[in-house]
Amino acid sequence: MTDEGYDAPRTVLDAPSTGRHAAPGTTRDGAPGTTRDRAPGTTRDGAPATTYDARVPRGRVAPDRPYLRVNIPPALAERFDVDRELGSGGEADVLLVTDRLSREQRVVRLYRRQDIPLETEKLDRLCRADRKHLVGLLEYGKGEGYIWEILEYAAEGSLEELTKRRPGAWSPDQVLQVFDQLAPAIAYANSLGMVHRDIKPGNILIRSLQPLDLVLADFGLTKFLAATRHMGTTSRTSAYAPPEAISGQASRSWDWWSLGIVMVEMLTGLNPFQRPDGTWQTDAMILSELTTHDIDLAGVADARWQLLCRGLLTRAPEQRWGAEQTEMWRRGETPEVAEPARPKARKAGGGTYVFGGTGYDEPIALAAALRANWDEGRRLMAGRNVSAPPYLAFRDWLVRNEQTEAVRALDGGVSERPERGLMQVILALDPDSPPVFAGQRLDAEHLHALSREAMMNPQGRGLLELVFAEGILTICDGMPGCDGYALLDDRWHRSVEAARLRFGQRRLQVSPADLQAMLVQLLVTAFEGQQGTFAEAAYKASQDEMARRQQWFRDLAGERAEPATEAAQHAVIIISAPIAARQTSDQIAEADRQRIAHEQRLRFESRARIDRISPPIAVLCGVLAVCIWYVAPVAGPAAVYFGVRARRTSHRAASTWGIALGGIGVILFAVMVVAGLAAGPAGTGVVTPTTTP
C-alpha cells in the first residue's frame, strides 16, 4: 500500500469530482471485502436504489422526500444515492449511501455543527491508516452547515448484535478469534498515537464472519465530540471504561482495559456489570464498584484466560498489560501481572446457598434468582414463622455473608405475609434491584399500566390488593423508577381509609369485589396529578335518578370534599350509586308488594264477612225450600251455596242443615214436578191435594 492511494481523498474536499475515482475502498476491496460486497450488496442495490433514481433527477437533493429527514450536502448528493438513514444522535445523522460510480455502499456521517475543531493532521493520519484494523475513514469534509465523514460500511453489523444472536458464554476458541482481531487493532491504533476510549461491542464492527474480520469503529470525528464521550446509561460506555476514566484522565492503556472487559463478557456470557437476568447496573453502581473492587473473574474458568483478563484488568494504568504483554500471552508465555488477584473479602467463608436447586454464593445473583422464581422465594419466606430448615439455612447464609440489612429485614416481620419480607430481602441483597413483585415490575410506568389494566380486568386486582395490604410500595421507594413511592403509598392508604370511613358512617355493606375495584381506582388517582381522573364518572354516578331518591346518597353526592380526599369521595360515589339505586328499586318493589297484599286483604275480608252471615241464610233458605215448594228451585241451590260457605265458619251444624234442607227442597220439588206430569191427563186432584184444597 502506497501513500498515493490515500492521498487522493484529501483532495476531494476541494474538488469533489476528482474524488470519485479515488474511492479508496478499491484498495480494500481487493482483499477481504469483495466476497462480502458482492453478495449482499447487489441484492440491496438492485431494488431501492433504482427506484430512487427513477423518480429523482440525478445529482440533486430531494428535499421533499418524506422518509429522508436529512438533507445531504449537494457535494455529496452528486456522488451518492441515499439508501436509508442508519440512525441519528444528538450531534450527527448517519446515512447509508451508495456510490454512483463504484456501486459500493458507504456510510455518511453528518455533523450538524460547524464548530468542531478539525484536527486535520490526525484525521489525515486516520485516512491513511491501515484498514485492516480500523473502519475505513474514506474522506471527510466541511461545508453547507455540515461536517461530514464518509466511512466504509460493515454489513454484518456490530459484535454487540452478534452476541445478541449468540447469547451466553462463547467457547475459548471463538473468543480467541475475537482477541486475535482486537488486540492487534488496538496495538495498531496506539502505534498511531490514538486512543479510542470507547471500545465496546457496539463499536466493534464485523466486516466478515467467515473468516471473522473485526474492525474498530468510531475512531474519527466522534472523538472530538464531548457528547459522544459522555458516559451515558444507554451508551453503556461506563461499563467498559477503566477506573482512571472517572477522573477524566486519558491514559494510553485505556483501550486495553476495555478489551479485558469485552473478553470477560464473551467468556462468561455476561458483562461484569450486568446482572444474571440481563439488566445492567446503573452508572453510579459501576463507578463505585470500579473504585472499590477488582473485576470479579470467578466466572472465567480457564487459567490462561484468567491470566489475560487479570493482566488487562489491572487497575493501575501504568502496570496494565498492553500490546507487548498480550503478544507474549498469545505466544504462550506468561507475562507478569502487577497486582495479585485478591478474592473479594465478602466471599470468604460465605459458602453456597441452594435456592430452587441452584447454588448461589453471591448476593446479587441470589437476589435476581429470588425475583425470577418468586413463588419459590415466597415458600422460603413462608418458612419464617415456623422456622423451617430452608429458611434457617437461608438466614445462616445471610449471617455468614454479613448481609446484616437482609437479616434485619428477616427478623423484623415474622408474623407478616411472606411477600413483604421477600421484597425487603431482595432489596437488601441488591440495593440496585429493579422493583419486581410477584413477577410484576412495579416501577412507576409499569405500576400505572398495571392499575389501568386492573380497572378493566378484575384478574390483576388481587396482586394490587396484596401490594396495598403489605405496603409494598413503601419498600419500593428509592428503587429504580420508583421515585416518590412512599408518598404515593401514603396517598393511596389515606384515600382508601377516607373512603372506608365514609362507608362506615353510612353503614353501607360493600362487597369485597367492589372494595377491590375501589382499591385499584384509588391507586390510579394516588399518582401525582391524577386525583381528578374519575371526577366525571363520579358526577355521572351522582346524577343517577334512581340513586338520588335516597336521601343519604343525595347528602353524600352533595358533600364537598377536601382536595386530599377528593378521589376517595369520587370512588365512594361511584361505588355507592349502584347501592343507592338498588335500595331505591328495592323500595319500589317493596311498595308494590305491599299494595298487592293490601288489595288481597280487602278481598279476603269481604269474603269472610259473607261467610260469617251465611249459616243463618243457609238454614233459612233450606226451610223455605222445603216448606214452599214453588220457591224450591231458587231457595234450594241458595241453601246449598250458603251451606258450603258456612262450612268455612265454625257453624258446621248450620252448614249441614242448610245443605241438607236445600237438597231435600230441590228433591221434593223434582218429585212434585214428575208426579204432576204423570198425573196430569188423569186428574190433577190426586197430585196436588196440598196446594189445591
Add this chain to the structure above:
Amino acid sequence: MNRVDIVAVTHRGRERERNEDTVAVAGFQSGALEGQPVGFSVAAVRPVTLLVADGLGGHPEGGRASRLAAAVVADAAASLHTPDAVVSTVAAANDAIYREMAHVPGWSRMGATIVVLVLTQGRAICVNVGDSRCFLLRGTDLVQLTRDDSPAPPAGATAVATVVTQTLGGRPARTAVEPHVYRTAVEPGDRFLLCSDGLTDELDPGRIEKELVETADQRAAVEGLLRAVLDAGARDNISIVVADIPRSTAQEGTQQ
C-alpha cells in the same frame, strides 16, 4: 388436636418393576405394587406416627431395607413423645438394616431414606435421613420441614437430584446416622405432606402446592398428585401421605 385424618398411597410408577417404597400410617404398613389411596382417621390419644421410607435404587434389596426401617419405627410408635425418642428410633432402624444385611452377603449395601412425622400433644416432630421430604401447608404456602441430605452444588450449578449423602444402611459397614430433627406446634387446618423423591423429582413445589391448596378433599388431592406424577412419567416409585389436622368445632368449644 384430637383426631388426624390421613390419606396415603404408594405406587411403583411407570418404569420400575418393583415398589421399594414403604409407607406406614399409625401402624398400617404398605409397599403395595400399585396401591390406591387409602384413608385413615386416627384418634390422637397416642402419638400418631406417619412415615415414608424409600429403598435405595442401584443397591440390592431396597424394598427389604425400607420395609424393615418402617417396621422398626412403627413398632416403637407408642413411645415417640419426644424428638429424642424419634431420633433414637430412626438410629435403631439404621442398626437393624446393618444387622439384616449381615445375614446374606448379597444384601450388602442395602439401604433406605426415611422421613417420619409424629403428631403428638399438639406438636409435630419431623425427622428425616436422605431426601424423602415432609412439607407443611399452612394457609396457602407450602413449606419444607425437612433438610435434604444432598450435596450442595457449587455456585451457579444446579443440584443433582439423585445423589444423597446420608442414608439408613447403604454402606458395606455399619455407619451411624445423624437424622435431621424439626419440631413445631400444630394448628387446626394444618396439612402435612410426606413423600418420597418420586413425587418431588417429577413435580415442582409450585405444582404440589397448587394441588394441595386448591383441592380441599384429601383423597382427591392425593389422587390428583399421583395422577400428575404418572402423567409426568413416574420414573421412580411414588409415595404420598397427606395428613390433615381438622378444624374441629368441638375443640374450639372446649377451649372457650
